[in-house]
Amino acid sequence: xxxxxxxxxxxxxxxxxxxxxxxxxxxxxxxxxxxxxxxxxxxxxxxxxxxxxxxxxxxxxxxxxxxxxxxxxxxxxxxxxxxxxxxxxxxxxxxxxxxxxxxxxxxxxxxxxxxxxxxxxxxxxxxxxxxxxxxxxxxxxxxxxxxxxxxxxxxxxxxxxxxxxxxxxxxxxxxxxxxxxxxxxxxxxxxxxxxxxxxxxxxxxxxxxxxxxxxxxxxxxxxxxxxxxxxxxxxxxxxxxxxxxxxxxxxxxxxxxxxxxxxxxxxxxxxxxxxxxxxxxxxxxxxxxxxxxxxxxxxxxxxxxxxxxxxxxxxxxxxxxxxxxxxxxxxxxxxxxxxxxxxxxxxxxxx
Numbered sequence: 001x002x003x004x005x006x007x008x009x010x011x012x013x014x015x016x017x018x019x020x021x022x023x024x025x026x027x028x029x030x031x032x033x034x035x036x037x038x039x040x041x042x043x044x045x046x047x048x049x050x051x052x053x054x055x056x057x058x059x060x061x062x063x064x065x066x067x068x069x070x071x072x073x074x075x076x077x078x079x080x081x082x083x084x085x086x087x088x089x090x091x092x093x094x095x096x097x098x099x100x101x102x103x104x105x106x107x108x109x110x111x112x113x114x115x116x117x118x119x120x121x122x123x124x125x126x127x128x129x130x131x132x133x134x135x136x137x138x139x140x141x142x143x144x145x146x147x148x149x150x151x152x153x154x155x156x157x158x159x160x161x162x163x164x165x166x167x168x169x170x171x172x173x174x175x176x177x178x179x180x181x182x183x184x185x186x187x188x189x190x191x192x193x194x195x196x197x198x199x200x201x202x203x204x205x206x207x208x209x210x211x212x213x214x215x216x217x218x219x220x221x222x223x224x225x226x227x228x229x230x231x232x233x234x235x236x237x238x239x240x241x242x243x244x245x246x247x248x249x250x251x252x253x254x255x256x257x258x259x260x261x262x263x264x265x266x267x268x269x270x271x272x273x274x275x276x277x278x279x280x281x282x283x284x285x286x287x288x289x290x291x292x293x294x295x296x297x298x299x300x301x302x303x304x305x306x307x308x309x310x311x312x313x314x315x316x317x318x319x320x321x322x323x324x325x326x327x328x329x330x331x332x333x334x335x336x337x338x339x340x341x342x343x344x345x346x347x348x349x350x351x
Contacts, residue, residue: 065295065337067128068286070278073215074131077272078140078178082166084154085186086146091221091257094329095184098261101325102137102268113347115325118265121336121345125273125280125292133272140179141172148189155192156201159183159218160209167210174212180271181205181216182264187223187256195226200263202271215275217267223256231259233309233320234332248320251330258332265333266293280339295337296344302351304344310335311350322348 079099083092101115110116116135123133143166150158150165163181167174185191200219207213222230228237233248234255250258270291273280281289300322301310312322312332321330323346335346 065280065282065290065292065339067280068278069128070274070276072125072127072131072133072279073178073180073272073275074127074134075178076134076136076138077180078138078175080140080166080172080175080179080181081142082162082181082183083142083144083146083186084162084183085148085152085189087144087184087186091254094252094254094257095260095264096139097325097327097329098264098331099137099139101329101331103135104326105135110324110326113323115323115331115333117347118323118333118336119269120347121338122269122272122292124339127279137268140175143169143171152188153190153192154185156203157209159191160205160216163205163214163216164210167212174214176212176214179214180268180275181214182268183216183218184260184264185218185220187221187225189220190225191218191220194220195222195229199230200267202267202275204276213276215271217264217271219260219263219267221256221260223254223259227255227259230263231255234259248332249318251315251319251321251332253319261331262333266297269293269336292337293334296335299335299344299346300332300348301335301346302349304335310346312348322346 081096081099098115101110102119103116104110104114105116107114119135119137123135125133145162145165150161154162162183166172166181173179199222200217202215202217205212205214205216220230227235231250234250236245236247252258270293273292274289277286277289281291282295283290299305299310301312304310310322312320314320315330319330321332323331323333325331333346335344337343338345
């Protein structure tokens with residue numbers, strides 16, 4: 001549900017191990033002539049303690065994922081982006097390229113393994129009418145709050161106030177049917193439980209706060225606050241480095257934002273399959289559910305589990321990734337639980 005949970009993950013072939021849960025050195029996207037040289041590898045990283053890295057709230061038990069009869073996002077999905085704080089244009093472009101890659105099905109534009117193939121697993125989930133989660137995802141609007149209107153520390157409730165301000169200022173409409181609202185906080189903004197308990201979460205707005213019930217998610221840039229927690233494995237805790245473990249090189253050169261991409265993916269998958277906290281989740285308590293991203297947190301490729309993240313690709317520049325996006329982008333994104341395979345699945349699977 002929410003993003004700070006341990007790397008107790010599902011090995012792809014079997015072991016199942018509340019809210020749903022700057023100055024980062026950004027880099028413009030570059031075309032690298034060395035990317036023709038690629039190798040696959042499956043590094044082992046020391047397991048992190050559960051208490052120190054509970055990246056996704058409410059997700060640790062051996063439980064069965066079940067459908068609870070609520071809606072999923074089966075209509076074309078309109079994402080309304082809310083940029084809170086100061087963001088570099090290159091960072092915004094990177095995040096938007098990932099979001100737009102979800103519906104980029106042209107293999108020339110985004111060759112396999114691709115982000116759109118990753119979302120295909122998400123789209124396998126249905127509602128009680130048999131309607132699948134939509135494969136059409138677009139950015140319908142953007143709103144920037146560069147003046148930190150609610151300060152540089154936000155609570156879970158004040159995040160809803162940020163959404164209310166965006167809606168009331170009318171940069172985009174209240175979209176009851178197709179809209180989801182994605183609040184992204186810059187590296188200098190602290191958020192309740194951020195780094196300590198969550199890296200992101202999703203829920204729905206309260207009519208008393210916003211005037212409407214709207215599905216939303218929040219993800220923060222951990223680049224200067226806790227990259228070893230929320231941008232792992234692009235940064236690792238100091239106690240790991242003693243054993244020879246090294247952080248991965250992020251595919252787009254920005255530890256904080258590259259780390260955010262997988263958290264955003266996690267939250268969007270769960271928001272789409274459990275928008276009102278009454279659809280797809282495991283466990284009996286909807287305030288602390290285990291959702292389709294939670295079940296595969298820390299798993300990025302075939303052979304993951306037991307300290308291994310799974311087989312991923314490293315290009316000639318040393319950058320690690322497991323899927324391709326539009327505009328020659330590359331991303332490292334966690335796998336998602338497949339309702340068909342009853343296991344974690346990703347587009348870079350080799351078995």
